[in-house]
Amino acid sequence: MTNIIEVKNLTKRYEKVTVVDGINFEVRRGEIFGILGPNGAGKTTTLEMIEGLKSITSGQVILNGHDVSKETRKVKFSIGVQLQSSSFFDGLNLIELLETFGALYNRKIDAMELLREVQLEEKAKAEVKELSGGQKQRFSIAAALVNDPKVLFLDEPTTGLDPQARRNLWDLISSINKKGKTIVLTTHYMDEAEILCDRIAVMDHAKIIKLDITENLLKLSGLDTAVHFRVDKPCSIEHLQALADIKEAYEEGHGYRLTTANAEGTLPALFKHAKDCGFKLIDLQLHQPTLEDVFLKLTGHALRD
Ligand SMILES: Nc1ncnc2c1ncn2[C@@H]1O[C@H](COP(=O)(O)OP(=O)(O)OP(=O)(O)O)[C@@H](O)[C@H]1O
Ligand SMILES: [Mg+2]
Structure with a gap:
């Protein structure tokens, strides 16, 4: 099975507004897939419906062979979702937080190894509130990896970070991908999409207006x-x-x-x-x-x- 995610006619409506309008795409196993679009395009809503966090108005999402609406629990065990750093409990250090998350999945995890993977070993005994913006983002990625997911979802992973921290995070995202994880990310940064993504869906006003490998998209400008x-x-x-x-x-x-x-x-x-x-x-x-x-x-x- 080459596709790990299949999105068919996916739609989200609130009252009379359609914020995701019948979109179709597949994510291939092992790729970094980007959803690129301006504020309000519908990127986060799309991601949250795929993750099973938001109800689907109509259409279907199949993730690793499971229908997200019907087998939400199975889906949740096979994905990692980067949480906003503000949603971590106070009073626990990084190691304790990761162990707690691992326990939620009935997993005994090597928390130190995960921290090493995101270059936060020296912060093992610190609390999230003591981390810099870039460190918080890296920690939230470590937290999303506790269940050894098949797909990692990142919603605007580098928004608000300085250039150095962004590059650092790009390296981390690439290295996680090279270790075999499929990654789906949203961004409104062109450079980020260009550097990281194998394929990009360009989203605007609730629709996907173009989807292609990054190299082909770049040729579309027709500019010299x-x-x-x-x-x-x-x-x-x-x-x-x-x-x-x-x-x-x-x-x-x-x-x-x-x-x-x-x-x-x-x-x-x-x-x-x-x-x-x-x-x-x-x-x-x-x-x-x-x-x-x-x-x-x-x-x-x-x-x-
Ligand atoms: N609960 C809701 N009720 C009504 N409209 C909503 C709700 N949640 C989101 N929307 C609307 O859906 C549209 C898409 O929002 P979404 O968060 O998916 O956009 P986005 O592409 O992620 O934008 P951003 O780049 O700003 O994160 C927006 O116009 C938003 O106002
Ligand atoms: Mg968003």
């Missing part, structure tokens, strides 16, 4: 890669235009701007040209299309207004 640079001596536009795979070349500010459909071909040609003509490339910058561009193209609006 741009190369900017300055030089220590003037160089000819005609010569630049003749470089491999160049679409356009023009002067911009105190330097030049090239657009190319194939940066891998253009850049070596540019370096060789500079060497042959005896000029130096200064401040060389590469701008590749991002998921931000793709989102704009697909929806006509930016991810964050």
Whole structure:
């Protein structure tokens, strides 16, 4: 069975508003699957229906062969859900908390080993309130792993963290995935989705508007890669235009701007040209299309207004 999750016509309605509108997708065993979308798109609602935490208005979710609505208990034993750090009890240290969670699943766990996995061994005797934001997030991931789940769900795992802590968490999420766990995460950070996810569902206004492997999504922007640079001596536009795979070349500010459909071909040609003509490339910058561009193209609006 290649799919660990199958979502069919999943819908959530409150009174007359439909917040998740008949969405369909599968999550493959072993992948990192991302749901990317702006505030209010329906990401958390989707996740909570899959996890069995929120009732389904209509449609179906099959997780590891079990229907989430009918076999909720079985599903809960095979998933890990990252809790908000505020929901941990006071008065217990990290080791005691993990042991308590393990007991809820009738499991004797090696709490120290779990803390090691999320790099919190030295905080074993601390309480959650004594941890930094990034440490709290890592601890909540450790807590979600106590039942050795098949699928780990992360709802905006790095929101509110500084760049260093975010990168640290990305490494942790990748390493958990490499150890064989399927991961489903939501995010509204383009860079996060791009770096972590094998496949991404782009969600907007309760619907999935596009789903593909990350690499393919990035091609959808239809935009070219741009190369900017300055030089220590003037160089000819005609010569630049003749470089491999160049679409356009023009002067911009105190330097030049090239657009190319194939940066891998253009850049070596540019370096060789500079060497042959005896000029130096200064401040060389590469701008590749991002998921931000793709989102704009697909929806006509930016991810964050
Ligand atoms: N209990 C509820 N009653 C009515 N509407 C709700 C309820 N819970 C959520 N909604 C609405 O459903 C929509 C989707 O919410 P959801 O939390 O799934 O969005 P999200 O994509 O996770 O957003 P964010 O990025 O802000 O976390 C929102 O418009 C929200 O106001
Ligand atoms: Mg949300």
